[in-house]
């Protein structure tokens with residue numbers, strides 16, 4: 001069962017029932033789900049969690065959905081891989097990959113959508129919608145199909161073919177907007193007022209955001225119930241970054257893990273780095289940008305949770321790094337060649353940021369480190385199509401093989 005009790009404004013503390021609203025009636029601050037943690041103590045234990053399903057629903061007490069309303073594609077409980085080859089390459093002692101490419105629609109967005117779509121169904125909505133940079137639309141379309149709901153997804157016109165196809169297969173209504181993600185988001189905010197649709201990242205955003213905490217829970221559980229010393233997380237709106245931190249803090253508050261410090265480092269592409277730029281300038285004043293990068297899943301120029309992400313960096317003693325498009329491509333290749341993990345461009349951003357943070361002395365080589373690889377590579381093949389070694393072409397004869405193989409250097 002869920003222990004969710006109410007929504008609380010992150011700015012003024014105003015408390016309201018669990019309704020489909022995003023902004024505070026008094027101050028327009030963002031609303032956040034809160035839980036009866038006292039009632040969970042002693043009931044929600046390591047044992048009770050371990051006995052649950054191998055999905056995000058093992059943390060059902062900490063998710064704002066009643067079980068009978070779940071739309072369940074068995075999202076989450078993805079592998080945490082010890083990355084010794086990559087660690088050796090980077091001169092690190094203990095490195096882990098949280099491989100969230102292994103979700104039903106190949107990105108971490110399945111976590112947020114599993115929760116938002118289930119809660120939307122509990123609210124009685126019949127249509128799921130979203131403003132998406134690509135992966136979110138894929139997951140909304142899949143969950144709507146599984147939950148017997150209608151889907152209307154809004155995307156910017158310049159998305160990768162793999163991301164468009166990854167929605168279209170579930171047959172949602174796809175609206176391609178001639179503009180950037182920030183234009184799409186503005187349009188959807190207007191539509192959310194006019195239509196009785198559950199926009200997963202707008203009017204039901206408080207429930208959506210909760211799903212990301214499961215990444216923090218899983219990493220702690222998979223490390224044998226402890227926090228790592230540091231995390232590297234890609235940032236678009238910044239919500240994922242803040243919620244991984246929150247998830248680990250909640251487990252410590254519940255007494256399920258030690259409350260050891262964990263430094264949080266945010267990763268962005270230089271072509272869209274409003275949060276990292278503010279961090280480097282030492283300000284909490286985030287200046288919106290016009291995105292231009294191959295990391296389209298992170299291309300949010302006006303990040304809704306940027307301010308809270310900066311607060312987490314400050315509180316945790318972490319920071320932020322921004323990397324170039326060539327660095328992103330090089331790191332997509334390095335991750336694949338050293339550890340067999342094929343990530344999308346966002347994964348390249350994360351690994352490239354780790355490498356840059358190490359080189360600059362910002363990130364500690366000796367500390368136990370988790371990099372969050374949040375999306376699968378077959379959706380962004382354009383980024384690497386010209387960077388990979390082409391097949392050796394031969395006729396079907398031994399001689400042809402021997403000649404071509406030798407010519408290619410054996």
Ligand SMILES: *Cc1c(COP(=O)(O)O)cnc(C)c1O
Nearest residue numbers: 135236237238239240297374375
């Ligand atoms: C959306 C997305 C993110 C970041 O999400 P935010 O919570 O908006 O910061 C990271 N990686 C991938 C692959 C994404 O699709």
Ligand SMILES: [Zn+2]
Nearest residue numbers: 009012024027
């Ligand atoms: Zn408020």
